Amino acid sequence: MNKDLFRELYAAHSKAIYSYLFGRTNHKELAADLLQDSFLKIWNRIEIVAKIPPEERLYWIFSIASNGLKDHYRRSAHRNKVGLQLKAASAGDGASAEDLSGVLAGRERLRDIETHINGLPEELRCILLMKVLGELSSAQIGIVLNQPPGTIRYKIAQARRLLAEKLKLLESAPIGVRRTSNE
Structure with a gap:
C-alpha cells in the first residue's frame, strides 16, 4: 500500500516539484538533488501522507520541498554563491570565428x-x-x-x-x- 502511494505521488507530482526547485535554484543538478531529498522525506513520512486528503497532498509536498530548499540555503549559502559564479564564468567560453553548423x-x-x-x-x-x-x-x-x-x-x-x-x-x-x- 505504502509503495503504491509513494509511486503514485512521485508520478503525479515530481515534475511540478522539480520545476519549482529548478526555478528557485537555477541549477538543474541541485534541483534534482533537492527533489530526491524531498521524496526521501515523503517516503519516511508516508503514513502521514496517507492521512492527508488527496487534493491537499501536492501542497503538502510543496511545503516539504520548500523547507528542504530553505535548509539547503542555510547550510551552504557561500558554497552555492561560489558555484554559481564558476558556472557563470564557464558559460562565457567562446564563440568560434568559423561558421557553425546547423546543429x-x-x-x-x-x-x-x-x-x-x-x-x-x-x-x-x-x-x-x-x-x-x-x-x-x-x-x-x-x-x-x-x-x-x-x-x-x-x-x-x-x-x-x-x-x-x-x-x-x-x-x-x-x-x-x-x-x-x-x-
Missing part, C-alpha cells in the same frame, strides 16, 4: 535561451518554470506561492514578455514600413 547553431540558441531564462528575476523565472516545466495551473502556483491566480497569470505574461524582448522576438518594422520578399 551547433541550434545548441547555441538553446544556451542563449537558457541564459535569458536564468537572467529573469527569480520570482518570474520560478513561476515561468513551474508553469512550463511543472505544468501547473496559475491557481496551483498561486496556492503554492500564496498569491492570487490573476497575479500569477500576470507574472507569467510578464516573464514571457521579458524573455521575448531579450530574445528579440518582439522586434517589428516601424509603422507604415512594409517588408518585401526582395529584402
Whole structure:
C-alpha cells in the first residue's frame, strides 16, 4: 500500500516539484538533488501522507520541498554563491570565428535561451518554470506561492514578455514600413 502511494505521488507530482526547485535554484543538478531529498522525506513520512486528503497532498509536498530548499540555503549559502559564479564564468567560453553548423547553431540558441531564462528575476523565472516545466495551473502556483491566480497569470505574461524582448522576438518594422520578399 505504502509503495503504491509513494509511486503514485512521485508520478503525479515530481515534475511540478522539480520545476519549482529548478526555478528557485537555477541549477538543474541541485534541483534534482533537492527533489530526491524531498521524496526521501515523503517516503519516511508516508503514513502521514496517507492521512492527508488527496487534493491537499501536492501542497503538502510543496511545503516539504520548500523547507528542504530553505535548509539547503542555510547550510551552504557561500558554497552555492561560489558555484554559481564558476558556472557563470564557464558559460562565457567562446564563440568560434568559423561558421557553425546547423546543429551547433541550434545548441547555441538553446544556451542563449537558457541564459535569458536564468537572467529573469527569480520570482518570474520560478513561476515561468513551474508553469512550463511543472505544468501547473496559475491557481496551483498561486496556492503554492500564496498569491492570487490573476497575479500569477500576470507574472507569467510578464516573464514571457521579458524573455521575448531579450530574445528579440518582439522586434517589428516601424509603422507604415512594409517588408518585401526582395529584402
